[in-house]
Structure formats: C-alpha cells, structure tokens
Amino acid sequence: MKYRNLAVFAVILFLFVKAAAQTTTPETPEAREKRMQWWTDARFGIFLHWGLYSEAGGDWKGKPYRGNEHFMLYEKIPWREYGSVLGSRFDPQKFDADAWVRMARDAGMKYVVITAKHHDGFAMYNSPSSDYNIVKQTPFARDPLKDIAAACRKYDLKFCVYYSLGRDWQDPDVPTNWPVKGGRSNTWDYPDEAAKVLSRYIERKVKPQLRELLTQYGDIGIVWFDTYELVTPRQSEELKKLVLSIQPHCIVNNRIGGGFGDYAVMEQEIGNTIRTRPWESCITMSGMWGYNRYDSVWKSPELLVRQLTEIVSKGGNYLLNVGPKGxxxxxxxxxxxxSVLGKWMRINGEAIYGTKPWKTAGEIPDTITFTGPTAAGSSMQDVLNDATSKRIFPEIRFTAKKDIVYIFANSITGKKMAVKALGKISGQKISAVSLLGSGKKIKWNQKAEALVLPLPGLKNEAVNVRVFKVVLKS
Known part of the structure; x- marks a missing residue:
C-alpha cells in the first residue's frame, strides 16, 4: 500500500510539473503563427454591437439621448433603472441567429464577433455568475449566443466574443482614467472613485464570465477585449493565461492590455502604410456602433469595398460593424x-482571402491629388469617432499570393488604366493577366513605365472596383 501511494503521488507530481511547464513555456513564433493562421487568411469579419441600448434605439424617456450605446454614461442613468426599464422591454422576437450568420457568410465574412458584455455591464448571454443578464432580466429569457455559436458552426464561420474589460457601469469596483480620473466610470451610483478596487471586479466578475464564455459555446475564435483602462500588465497576463488554459487555440486582441494581445486594433481608422505585425481595423457601416433610429450616415457599398481593399493591401483584417435592432x-x-458586398466577394474573394501585402500597398494615378481622412469633430470621441476617409477617388491597390499579384482598380473610369508598379522598369516579368469574373481574354501591354490594362464593363454596377489577376514569371 505504501509503494502504491508513492506511485500515485509520483504520477500526480509528474502531471503537475508538466502542466506548470506548459503554462510557463513561452509560445514559439511558429506555434503562434499556426494559432493565428485562420484569422490571417480570413481577412474579413462582422462585428455585432447588440445590447439593451439597441432596445432604446436612440431615445430615453421619450427624448433623444447623447452617447448612443454609451448613453447610460452620458445621461448618468442608475444601472438598476437602466436594466429594469430596458430589460423589461427587451424581447427580440425577430432574432434569427441562422439568418444573421448566413448574411455574414453570404457577404464573404469569415468570423463573427458579438458583444457578450458591453460597458453597461449587462451580459447578453446566460451568465451563471451574474444575474444581470439577458436570461434573468428580460422577457426574452433565452441565450442568443448559444444560437449564434451553433449557426457559426453550421456555416463554418468562427464564433468570437467581445468583452468590455476595463469599463463596467454595473459593478462597484471599476475605476477609469480616460480622459480624466473617473471619466468613464459610474460615478452617480458609485461616487467614491478612490474606494474602487479593480482586482475585486476581475476576480468577482471578469474571470468567472470568461470561464463561462470559454466553456459554454464550443470553440471560441477570438476573445475581443475592449477598454483595458487601469488593468495592470500582471492582470492582463493572468487573463491571457486563463483564456489559453481553457482554449489553447483562442486569439485575443491587444485590448487585453500589457502587450499580451495577438494583434493590434485600429478603431475607426486605417493606417497609412503596410504593417508587418497582425492588425485589424474595426469600422462602423453607419455612423454609430449600436442601433440608433436617428443614424442616417451610411457608407456606400463602394466605399465599404474600398476600405476592405485598402486594409488588406496593408496587411490588415476588416471587421465591419452592424448594429442589430432591439x-x-x-x-x-x-x-x-x-448583399452587395456578397456579390462582389463571390467574384473577387480570392484576391482577399489568404493574401498578403505586395511590395507596395497601392498607387494613385498621376492626375489625382490624394487627401487624407477627415476625423469626426465631436467631443464624444468614444462614440462618434469615425476618422476614416469618405472620399471616392481613383486609386489602385495590390495584394499578393505566391507568384500572383492582384490589382484592384478602385473607382477608376475610362477605357484603360496604367499600373506604374508593374512597368518593365520594375523588373517584374508577367506571364498572364486575367480579370476576375470574366472569361474573356485581356489585352494587356507591359510598357517600360507601366502595365496598361483595359477596363471592361462592370459585373456589379453598385461597386466600381475591378480586380485583375497578374501571374508573374518566376
């Protein structure tokens, strides 16, 4: 019996040491690249901002409010009143997870990021650790994330969850520091900012809810953290280890804080140059993240396609937001x-998926003067913060895949276009050129200064973006 107990102890000790080694051994670049590969290839996803603020839809007590999905903060509404009034009304009978995910799939998107918990602290899923959730507080009394996760598996999209980390207006222990101390805290319910202890919130709410999200819905592609605010690097590291201990293949963005994210997020903007490290632009389709009946600023399909091509040409992913109604x-x-995006992607998707930046992201025709984006002029910088350019002008974008270069002719009119980056003086030798979606031969001419290509009629009249496939000689 003595030796048997020693043997059992030895086995337990071995497993403990092995587990400890697995959690402390740094991830190799090769392992990280493998974990990230699906995301790198996907390039295009949908962001869904859906919560109690969607039920309000722009009005509070019969009047338009400030702050859109942040209006609880801007109007200083007690969390119990916010949850009670909107929770009692929230009964989304038109919710159809299958239709949501199918629309994303048909639009060419490869992953879905849904707001599991936004800054208002309300869980849009069945959260056993917090009764402040959609199952316990609304007549809907269902877990929509369960249905969305199932639909993602059905249509082969990655299911991902958004989680507001450093802001939670329901919890008494969440201090903030932007733009000033307490600037994004619930100071009307919990006025003593100095008494708030963030670690209590992390242990009481964040970690339990992360465990729930990572165990209740199958594989999670990304935990999309937001607003880490005053979360310390040590706390960020603990959260990253927690995520990977439950789902070793899960990705987290850099808003986990502390430098522990797998990729960088650019919100409502697009960088100026090619970036070699993984990054993503999250951008609204309209003017706001959450649904608002007064939101009338919608980007055109052509502008959305242009944003996609620009982001991918610079090595990024495009996370395009839709705010479902209440x-x-x-x-x-x-x-x-x-629907329009889907028609374009079915023809041109191969120039997006699995591609990388070429030697240059793009070029502007000689006759065009390029002007940069105009930032939104609003004091509500965390709400109306769209700094992306809304200008439509002729430009050329590039992506690459092995010995292929894809040329995006963005908003170019006329019968021909000249691509300077592929002139003979560039040293690039061309084997073949084709137009995606066309079975006709392309009469191309590689001159010294530029590759001259014809511009045939459009397949998709709503989007003036043609894509040429250039096969280079090795």
Whole structure:
C-alpha cells in the first residue's frame, strides 16, 4: 500500500510539473503563427454591437439621448433603472441567429464577433455568475449566443466574443482614467472613485464570465477585449493565461492590455502604410456602433469595398460593424449593403482571402491629388469617432499570393488604366493577366513605365472596383 501511494503521488507530481511547464513555456513564433493562421487568411469579419441600448434605439424617456450605446454614461442613468426599464422591454422576437450568420457568410465574412458584455455591464448571454443578464432580466429569457455559436458552426464561420474589460457601469469596483480620473466610470451610483478596487471586479466578475464564455459555446475564435483602462500588465497576463488554459487555440486582441494581445486594433481608422505585425481595423457601416433610429450616415457599398481593399493591401483584417435592432432584426440599410458586398466577394474573394501585402500597398494615378481622412469633430470621441476617409477617388491597390499579384482598380473610369508598379522598369516579368469574373481574354501591354490594362464593363454596377489577376514569371 505504501509503494502504491508513492506511485500515485509520483504520477500526480509528474502531471503537475508538466502542466506548470506548459503554462510557463513561452509560445514559439511558429506555434503562434499556426494559432493565428485562420484569422490571417480570413481577412474579413462582422462585428455585432447588440445590447439593451439597441432596445432604446436612440431615445430615453421619450427624448433623444447623447452617447448612443454609451448613453447610460452620458445621461448618468442608475444601472438598476437602466436594466429594469430596458430589460423589461427587451424581447427580440425577430432574432434569427441562422439568418444573421448566413448574411455574414453570404457577404464573404469569415468570423463573427458579438458583444457578450458591453460597458453597461449587462451580459447578453446566460451568465451563471451574474444575474444581470439577458436570461434573468428580460422577457426574452433565452441565450442568443448559444444560437449564434451553433449557426457559426453550421456555416463554418468562427464564433468570437467581445468583452468590455476595463469599463463596467454595473459593478462597484471599476475605476477609469480616460480622459480624466473617473471619466468613464459610474460615478452617480458609485461616487467614491478612490474606494474602487479593480482586482475585486476581475476576480468577482471578469474571470468567472470568461470561464463561462470559454466553456459554454464550443470553440471560441477570438476573445475581443475592449477598454483595458487601469488593468495592470500582471492582470492582463493572468487573463491571457486563463483564456489559453481553457482554449489553447483562442486569439485575443491587444485590448487585453500589457502587450499580451495577438494583434493590434485600429478603431475607426486605417493606417497609412503596410504593417508587418497582425492588425485589424474595426469600422462602423453607419455612423454609430449600436442601433440608433436617428443614424442616417451610411457608407456606400463602394466605399465599404474600398476600405476592405485598402486594409488588406496593408496587411490588415476588416471587421465591419452592424448594429442589430432591439427587435432582433438587421437594419434594412445593413442588409442591402451586405448583399452587395456578397456579390462582389463571390467574384473577387480570392484576391482577399489568404493574401498578403505586395511590395507596395497601392498607387494613385498621376492626375489625382490624394487627401487624407477627415476625423469626426465631436467631443464624444468614444462614440462618434469615425476618422476614416469618405472620399471616392481613383486609386489602385495590390495584394499578393505566391507568384500572383492582384490589382484592384478602385473607382477608376475610362477605357484603360496604367499600373506604374508593374512597368518593365520594375523588373517584374508577367506571364498572364486575367480579370476576375470574366472569361474573356485581356489585352494587356507591359510598357517600360507601366502595365496598361483595359477596363471592361462592370459585373456589379453598385461597386466600381475591378480586380485583375497578374501571374508573374518566376
């Protein structure tokens, strides 16, 4: 019996040491690249901002509010009143997870990021650790994330969850420091900012809810953290280890804080140059993240395609936002744009998926004067913060895949275009050129200064973006 107990102890000790080694051994670059590969290839995803603020839809007590999905903060509404009033009304009978994910799939998107918990602290899923959730507080009394996760598996999209980390207006222990001390805290319910202890919130709410999200819905592609605010690097590291201990293949963005993210996020903007490290632009389809009946600023399908080509040409992913209504339906403007995007992607998707930046991201025709984006002029920088350019002008973008270069002719009119980066003086030798979606031969001419290409009629009249496939000689 003595030796048997020693043997059992030895086995337990071995397993403990092995587990400890697995959690402390740094991830190799090769392992990280493998974990990230699906995301790197995907290039295009949908962001869904859906919560109690969607039920409000722009009005509070009969009047338009400030702050959109942040209006609880801007109007200083007690969390119990916010949750009670909106929770009692939230019954999205038009919610159809299958239709949501199918629309994303048909639009060419490869992953879905849904707001599991936004800054208001309300869990949009069945959270056993917090009764402040959609199952316990609304007449809907269902877990929509369960349905969305199942639909993602059905249509082969990655299911991902958004989690507001350093802001939570329901919890008494969440201090903030932007733009000033307490600037994004619930100071009307919990006025003593100095008494708030963030570690209590992390242990009481964040870690339990992360465990729930990582164990209740199958594989999670990304935990998309937001607003780490005053979270310390040590706390960020603990959260990263927690995520990977449950789902070793999961990705987290850099808003976990402390430098522990797998990729960088650019919100409502696009960088100026090619970036070699993984990055993503999250951008609204309209003017706001959450649904608001007064939101009338919708980007055209052509502008959305242009943003996609620009981001991918610079090595990034495009996470395009839709704010579903409180009744569970997508706004008509969003449905129409997703449909147009899908038609374009079915023809040109190969120039997006699995591609990398070429030697240059793009070029502007000689006759065009390029002007940069105009930032939104608003004091509500965390709400109306769209700094992306809305200008439509002729430009050329590039992506690459092995010995292939894809040329995007963005908003170019006329019968021909000249691509300077592929002139003979560039040293690039061309084997073949084709136009995606066309079975006709392309009469191309590689001159010294530029590759001259014809511009045939458009397959998709709503989007003036043609894509040429250039096969280079090795």
């Amino acid at each position: 009744d569970g339906s997508f706004p008509d403007h969003a449905i129409k744009r997703l």
